[in-house]
Amino acid sequence: MNSSKHGDSGSGRISRRSALAAGSALAVQPWVRASDVPAPTKPTSVIYIFLSGGLGQQDSFDMKPEAPRDIRGDFSPIATQTPGLQICEHMPMLAARSQHWSVVRSLTHPYNEHSQGHMVMLSGRTPMPIGFNPSQPKPTDHPAIASILGALLPEKDGLPPSIVLPEKLIHRTGRVIPGQFGGVMGNHRDPWFLAASRFNATTYGAWPEYEFHHARGGEKTDIHFRTPGLTLPKGLSGAHFEERLSLLRQFESEGKPLKELQELASFGRYRDKAMSMLGDGRLSKLFDIHKTDESIQQRYGKNSFGWSLLLARRLVGAGVRYVQVNLGNNETWDTHGNAFPNLKNYLMPPMDRGVSALLDDLAETGELDSTLIVMAGEFGRTPKVFGLPAHYKLPGRDHWGAVQSVMLAGNGFGGGRIIGSTDKQGGHPATEKKTPEQLAATMYETLGFARNTHWYDLQDRPMQLFNADPIS
Numbered sequence: 001m002n003s004s005k006h007g008d009s010g011s012g013r014i015s016r017r018s019a020l021a022a023g024s025a026l027a028v029q030p031w032v033r034a035s036d037v038p039a040p041t042k043p044t045s046v047i048y049i050f051l052s053g054g055l056g057q058q059d060s061f062d063m064k065p066e067a068p069r070d071i072r073g074d075f076s077p078i079a080t081q082t083p084g085l086q087i088c089e090h091m092p093m094l095a096a097r098s099q100h101w102s103v104v105r106s107l108t109h110p111y112n113e114h115s116q117g118h119m120v121m122l123s124g125r126t127p128m129p130i131g132f133n134p135s136q137p138k139p140t141d142h143p144a145i146a147s148i149l150g151a152l153l154p155e156k157d158g159l160p161p162s163i164v165l166p167e168k169l170i171h172r173t174g175r176v177i178p179g180q181f182g183g184v185m186g187n188h189r190d191p192w193f194l195a196a197s198r199f200n201a202t203t204y205g206a207w208p209e210y211e212f213h214h215a216r217g218g219e220k221t222d223i224h225f226r227t228p229g230l231t232l233p234k235g236l237s238g239a240h241f242e243e244r245l246s247l248l249r250q251f252e253s254e255g256k257p258l259k260e261l262q263e264l265a266s267f268g269r270y271r272d273k274a275m276s277m278l279g280d281g282r283l284s285k286l287f288d289i290h291k292t293d294e295s296i297q298q299r300y301g302k303n304s305f306g307w308s309l310l311l312a313r314r315l316v317g318a319g320v321r322y323v324q325v326n327l328g329n330n331e332t333w334d335t336h337g338n339a340f341p342n343l344k345n346y347l348m349p350p351m352d353r354g355v356s357a358l359l360d361d362l363a364e365t366g367e368l369d370s371t372l373i374v375m376a377g378e379f380g381r382t383p384k385v386f387g388l389p390a391h392y393k394l395p396g397r398d399h400w401g402a403v404q405s406v407m408l409a410g411n412g413f414g415g416g417r418i419i420g421s422t423d424k425q426g427g428h429p430a431t432e433k434k435t436p437e438q439l440a441a442t443m444y445e446t447l448g449f450a451r452n453t454h455w456y457d458l459q460d461r462p463m464q465l466f467n468a469d470p471i472s
Contacts, residue, residue, distance in 0.1 A: 082416025106420025124440025337392020
C-alpha cells in the first residue's frame with residue numbers, strides 16, 4: 001500500500017479516505033463521487049423478494065405438464081389472466097393478477113451450492129470472488145446489491161436508503177451465509193438489517209401460521225415477529241438524550257488511533273442511525289405493523305412472510321429506495337424431500353397471498369409504476385424428481401443453478417410477459433438466456449443510475465456498477 005496516498009505515515013500526508021475515517025468513528029461518509037449519484041425525474045424503488053433455498057421452476061412459473069411424471073412433479077398448471085401463460089395451481093392469487101407481473105424463465109448461473117448461489121444472486125456478479133469461503137463472509141467478497149445501493153443512494157427523512165428484513169440469512173448450524181455484506185467496500189457498508197426475529201434453528205417457513213420442518217411437517221415454536229421499538233425510555237427527554245449521546249462520542253473518540261477509529265466505524269454507523277431514529281413518533285408508527293388495521297394484516301397474512309412484505313410496502317412508501325425481503329429462514333425453500341406437500345401446505349400459500357397483497361396495494365395507489373418488484377432465489381431445482389428415503393418420506397428436487405424463473409412486476413414489467421424459455425425438461429435456457437448481472441442492472445436502471453456510475457472499494461478504486469445490459 002502506498003503510504004503517501006493511503007496512510008498517515010511516510011510523507012505525512014493524510015488521504016481523503018483516512019481523513020474522513022478520522023473525522024468521525026460514528027458516521028463514515030460514502031466514498032462516491034457526486035456525479036455518480038442519480039437524480040431521477042421521479043422517485044423509484046426496488047423490492048427484492050429473495051426465496052432463500054431455491055424455488056423449483058417446474059413447480060411454479062415454468063411448469064412442464066407434457067413431460068414424464070418424474071420431471072413434471074405432482075402439481076398441475078392453471079390459467080392466468082394472460083392468454084397462454086400458466087403457472088402452478090397453488091399460486092391462484094398471483095394467477096389472477098398476471099396483468100401486474102412478468103416472468104423470466106431463463107436466468108442462469110453455473111453454481112449448485114447454496115453459498116455460491118447466494119453470492120451470485122445477492123451481489124449480481126457471476127464470477128466467485130477471490131478466496132471465496134462458502135462457510136463464512138470475507139472482506140474480499142463482492143458487496144451485496146443492498147450494500148452498494150446503501151452507499152450510492154441518498155437518505156430520506158432519517159431512513160436508510162437500503163434495508164434488508166426480516167433477518168440475516170443464517171444456516172441452522174449458525175453459519176452466516178456470505179453474499180449479504182459489504183465485502184470489498186468494508187464492513188461499515190454492511191446493509192441495514194432490520195431484525196424482526198431471533199435466530200431460529202429448529203423450524204422453517206412463514207411462522208407462526210405456516211411453520212414447518214422439512215422432514216416432520218407442521219411444527220410450532222415460540223418465535224415471534226417483532227419490529228423495532230423506536231421510543232425513548234420513560235423520563236428521558238430529547239435534550240437529555242442528546243447530551244448523553246454527545247458525551248458518549250467524546251469518550252469513544254478521545255485519544256483513539258486511526259486504526260481503532262476505523263474499527264469503530266461500522267458499529268458507530270448503525271448506532272448513530274438508531275439514535276437519530278429514537279423518539280421519532282412517525283418512524284415508530286411506520287415500523288409497528290402489528291398496529292396496522294386487522295383487515296390489512298389479514299390480506300397480507302399474519303405471518304413472517306406477510307408482515308415482512310407489508311413492512312416493505314410501508315418502507316418504500318416512506319421513501320426507502322431498496323428493500324430486500326428474505327422470505328424464509330435457514331434456506332426455507334430448499335425442498336430436497338417432501339417437496340410437494342411442503343410447497344402446497346406451507347410455502348406457496350403465504351407467498352402467494354403476501355406478494356398478491358403487495359401488488360394490489362401498489363397498483364391501487366399508482367406506486368407500482370415506480371416500483372420494481374423482483375422475486376428470485378439463489379438457484380432453481382433439478383428437472384428430475386428424486387428421493388432421499390433415509391431422510392424424507394417423499395421425494396423432492398436438488399439444487400440447480402443452470403436455470404430458474406424470476407418474477408418481475410411493476411416499473412414496466414406488467415402485462416404477463418414471458419421472457420425467455422427453457423428446454424422440454426425445464427433444465428436449461430432455450431431462448432433469451434439471462435444472467436444475474438442483467439438482473440442487477442435492471443434494478444440499477446430502475447433506480448435511475450447512469451451506465452457510467454461507479455462504486456468504490458476500501459482502496460478507493462472505482463468499480464463499474466453496470467456489468468451487463470438490463471433486461472429489456
